[in-house]
Amino acid sequence: MSKRGNWSDADYAPDVEAAIVQSVSPKSRLLLFAILLFFVIAVTWARYAVIDEVTHADGKVVPSSRVQVIQNLEGGILKQIPVTEG
Numbered sequence: 001m002s003k004r005g006n007w008s009d010a011d012y013a014p015d016v017e018a019a020i021v022q023s024v025s026p027k028s029r030l031l032l033f034a035i036l037l038f039f040v041i042a043v044t045w046a047r048y049a050v051i052d053e054v055t056h057a058d059g060k061v062v063p064s065s066r067v068q069v070i071q072n073l074e075g076g077i078l079k080q081i082p083v084t085e086g
Helices: 015-021 026-048
Strands: none
Touching: none
């Protein structure tokens, strides 16, 4: 096997061997390092950032049609709820 770089027989070599020998594009390497740097900065910021205020609120779910009560008479796990009007 030859050193890293352009290898004239890479088209005829097994995929793994060709991948080892051929070099990676500088743009791909720069993109990988930029993404890695972004995640390192994001995790560091998340670790040390202080949240000034936390807000809690009560909410209510309002259905668009009338409320319909569904009850399981036998107990257990519900697999399906085939409900229709009427």
